Amino acid sequence: MADQDTRMGGNRWAPGRTEWPTLPRPGLVRAEWVKMWSLRSSAWTLGATVAAAVGLALLLAASSRDHTSVDGRFDPLFYSFYGLTLAQLALVVFTIMVVAGEYSTGTIRPSLAALPRRGHFYAAKIAATVPILVATSLVAALGGFAAAQAALGSRGVSITTPGSGRAIVGATLYLVLISMFAFGVAMMLRSTVRALAILLPMLFLGSQGLGNMPGLRPVTQFLPDQAGLLIMHIVGSPDDPAFARAYGPWAGMAILTAWTCIAVVGGWLVLRRTDV
Amino acid sequence: MIEVRNLHKRYRATVAVDALTFDVHPGHVTGFLGPNGSGKSTTMRVALALSAPTRGEVLISGQAYRNLRHPLREVGALLDAGDAHPGRTARDHLRWLAATHGIPRRRVDELLESVGLAAAADRRIAGFSLGMRQRLGIAAALLGDPRTVLLDEPVNGLDPDGVRWVRMLMRGLAAEGRTVLVSSHLMTEMELTADRLIVIGRGRLITDTTLTELTAEHGSLEAAYVHMTAGMVDYQAGSGGFW
Numbered sequence: 213m214a215d216q217d218t219r220m221g222g223n224r225w226a227p228g229r230t231e232w233p234t235l236p237r238p239g240l241v242r243a244e245w246v247k248m249w250s251l252r253s254s255a256w257t258l259g260a261t262v263a264a265a266v267g268l269a270l271l272l273a274a275s276s277r278d279h280t281s282v283d284g285r286f287d288p289l290f291y292s293f294y295g296l297t298l299a300q301l302a303l304v305v306f307t308i309m310v311v312a313g314e315y316s317t318g319t320i321r322p323s324l325a326a327l328p329r330r331g332h333f334y335a336a337k338i339a340a341t342v343p344i345l346v347a348t349s350l351v352a353a354l355g356g357f358a359a360a361q362a363a364l365g366s367r368g369v370s371i372t373t374p375g376s377g378r379a380i381v382g383a384t385l386y387l388v389l390i391s392m393f394a395f396g397v398a399m400m401l402r403s404t405v406r407a408l409a410i411l412l413p414m415l416f417l418g419s420q421g422l423g424n425m426p427g428l429r430p431v432t433q434f435l436p437d438q439a440g441l442l443i444m445h446i447v448g449s450p451d452d453p454a455f456a457r458a459y460g461p462w463a464g465m466a467i468l469t470a471w472t473c474i475a476v477v478g479g480w481l482v483l484r485r486t487d488v
Numbered sequence: 489m490i491e492v493r494n495l496h497k498r499y500r501a502t503v504a505v506d507a508l509t510f511d512v513h514p515g516h517v518t519g520f521l522g523p524n525g526s527g528k529s530t531t532m533r534v535a536l537a538l539s540a541p542t543r544g545e546v547l548i549s550g551q552a553y554r555n556l557r558h559p560l561r562e563v564g565a566l567l568d569a570g571d572a573h574p575g576r577t578a579r580d581h582l583r584w585l586a587a588t589h590g591i592p593r594r595r596v597d598e599l600l601e602s603v604g605l606a607a608a609a610d611r612r613i614a615g616f617s618l619g620m621r622q623r624l625g626i627a628a629a630l631l632g633d634p635r636t637v638l639l640d641e642p643v644n645g646l647d648p649d650g651v652r653w654v655r656m657l658m659r660g661l662a663a664e665g666r667t668v669l670v671s672s673h674l675m676t677e678m679e680l681t682a683d684r685l686i687v688i689g690r691g692r693l694i695t696d697t698t699l700t701e702l703t704a705e706h707g708s709l710e711a712a713y714v715h716m717t718a719g720m721v722d723y724q725a726g727s728g729g730f731w
Contacts, residue, residue, distance in 0.1 A: 243587035250580035251573065318571035321538055322628060325565055326588040328537040328554040487539035 240332060244340035247319075248310060257306035258348050261299045261387075265352035266359045268295025273363035288369045289376065292353075292360040293383045293444040299352050300437070301416060303345065303387055304394040308407045310341055311398035311479075316405070320488045334399075334480050341395065342388070349387035353380050382443030385465060389472045390415070393436050396475025400482045433457050440468035489514055489667055490535065490636060495544035497530050497691075504530040506691035508544070512669045512684075514635070517662045519682030519699075520671040521713060523721045527691040528671045529567065532638050536565055548636055560589050560632030566639045569621035574614035578605050578624050581613065585631055599627040604653075618645030626654070636667040643677060655681045675710035679703070687713065689720035 248254050273291040314320040327333040357380055361368035369376055398407040415437055425432075432438055442457055442464035457464060490512040497505040505527040512518045522528050533539040535546040537553040545552060548563055556562050572581050582596045600609045603623040613621065622645055629637060639658070643651045658681055662668045672678050678685070685702060687694040694716050695702075699709065706712035 239587055239590050243584045246580060246584040246587055247573075247576075250576045250584070252575060313573065317573040318568060319573050321536075321567055321571045322585060324538055325536045325563075326560055326585055328556065328559055485540075487533070 237332075237336075240327060240336035241339045243326075244336050248340065248344065251309070251313075253309050254306060257302045257309065258344070260302035261306070261348055262352050262355055264302060265293075265295045265299040266355040268298060269293070269356035269360040270363050273360035273368075277364055277367065288361065288364055288367060289357075289379050289444070291364065292357040293379065295356050296352065296383060296387065296444065297441070299356075300387055300390055301412060303348060303352075303391045304411055304415060305408070306348075307341065307345070307391045307394045308398045308404060308411065311337070311395050312402060312404040312407045315402040315488075324488055330483055331480075334483055338392075338395070338476070342392070345388045345391045346384070349384040349391075352387060353383035356383070379444055382461065382465065386440040386443060386468065389465075389468050390437055390440060393468070393472040393475045396472065396477070396479035399479025400475070402482070402486070430458075434467060436468050436471040439464040439471070489549060490638075490669060491547040491550075492531065492535075493545050493547065495531065495534060495546060496542045497527070497534060497539065498542045504691055505534070505541075508688065508691065508693055510686050510693055510696045512667055512686070514667040515662055515665050516683040517658045517668045517670060517681050518684040518686060519678045520669055520686050520688075521673075521675075521678065522671075522688040522694075523717050524673075526688050526717075526720070528688065529640055530691075531688075532565065532567060532640055532669075532671070535638065536563070536567070538567075558589055558632070560585070560591075560634065562632070562634055563636045563638065564629035564632060564634035565637070566622070566625040566629045566642055568640065569618060569625045569645070572613050572621070572624065572628075575612060577610050577612055578616070578620075578627075579609040581624065582627060582631060585628055589632055591631060595631065595633075599630060603627040604650075619647060619650055622646055622654075623650070626657070634666070637661055637669070639668075639670045641671055641673070643672065643674065651677060675708075675713055679709040685709075687716055689717050694720075 269292055272294050276291060314323055323333060324330060327336070357371070357376070361370070371377065371380070394407070394411050397411060398404075401407045401410065414435070439457075439459075442459075443461040459467070492508055492510050492512075495505050495508040496503075508527065508531060520528050520531075530539065531546070534541045535548065535553060548556070551562075553559060553563065579596065579600060582599065583593070585591075586593070586596050597606075597609075600606050603626055605620065605623050605627065608616070608620060613624065616624070622642060626639070626642060629639065637658075643654050646654060655677070658668050658670060662683070670681070679699065682699055684696075684698055686696050702712040703709055706715060
């Protein structure tokens with residue numbers, strides 16, 4: 213079996229060694245890419261993300277052009293990113309379809325038959341998903357900013373105004389991290405329905421609804437979205453009691469990053485050991 | 489060559505596969521028979537490293553599946569015709585699989601043509617009949633031109649023409665020196681297709697023999713099968729007077 217030995221090369225797997233995700237071959241990332249773009253739902257959810265971000269920013273800013281807030285301060289950045297609370301739901305749905313859709317449709321079996329080294333599969337999926345999340349989030353954040361500032365007219369700020377750049381970067385980072393949090397959770401739950409049933413209420417009702425109840429604040433402020441959202445709001449109104457937290461905006465981003473890391477590692481641990 | 493070595497698979501309280509050992513040789517079509525729940529599909533899933541064995545192993549061309557560098561070039565499998573995203577087109581389903589192994593695009597077109605899906609290639613799988621899904625699953629199994637082929641109930645849902653096509657295909661693959669393992673509940677079809685037979689019941693090996701031997705003893709494969717699996721069928725229609 214000379215030809216087989218050359219084919220195997222020096223890559224014999226050493227028994228007993230844990231096989232961790234490694235940098236995937238380009239072909240594997242391309243395969244994940246083909247999977248994503250061959251589903252209509254991908255274009256729909258990504259499009260909805262940008263549409264919600266830009267549309268809501270435009271609406272809110274246009275209707276608030278002449279308002280002043282109760283305490284007399286006016287935060288022009290607030291309107292830029294308010295739409296992201298809705299836009300994030302579409303992006304999270306996209307991620308859930310990419311990950312949990314594998315299980316709900318049985319595609320996971322041919323996927324893992326083609327890539328029996330599950331670490332390679334996981335790494336390839338992450339490597340294919342993250343650039344799309346970054347690009348979409350950046351477009352949504354920039355679009356929301358541009359739309360809101362244009363609608364605010366003379367009260368609007370430009371991208372060079374101190375704080376603007378940081379808020380745009382923060383908003384982008386927030387969307388990517390919350391989506392990757394959903395990625396890990398979906399991998400752990402292994403079902404589109406379960407992932408949607410847990411993540412959407414958490415992001416839409418749970419965290420924001422409960423987050424507005426003063427008694428629960430000490431706990432809910434540490435939920436992933438509540439921690440991460442801070443970076444978009446506090447700019448321009450650092451003392452606003454409505455956004456009071458026990459930590460600052462970058463610490464909030466760090467808390468969200470920690471949630472995301474835990475979810476992604478958890479997803480890997482589940483994938484590594486489950487029968488499909 | 490497939491080597492199943494002392495394979496055990498337990499799911500919580502149930503034993504799906506129990507000390508199973510057999511070889512599947514190249515150059516033959518080997519039928520894999522047994523009642524529902526006897527462990528055929530579990531054995532195939534363990535062979536493809538989709539499930540982890542409780543004990544024992546399955547080797548393909550002398551290697552554990554997860555150590556194969558290019559598994560689709562070594563092994564092609566059809567486990568369940570439903571294992572494809574309904575929102576994707578047949579062509580896209582094969583395209584992503586091909587991309588994992590650097591298989592050229594013309595191979596995808598070639599296979600769509602040869603399984604009879606060329607006209608439906610750009611339609612979404614959601615609208616496919618079971619027979620069309622089986623054809624797509626067979627195309628996916630053959631994509632890497634593998635030397636070992638595992639097919640779980642490939643003729644389910646196929647029309648008589650399709651059944652005949654799968655039979656000729658499997659015989660052709662075996663004649664080329666490939667290893668072909670196929671499970672089926674259709675005994676008359678197996679009698680026309682398989683040269684060798686492995687029969688299991690309740691996760692254990694009942695017999696590993698040739699078709700000639702079995703039919704010589706019992707007259708037909710069906711008679712042999714019913715005789716061997718008597719008392720092992722977990723889900724059986726009543727034999728009393730309902731009809």
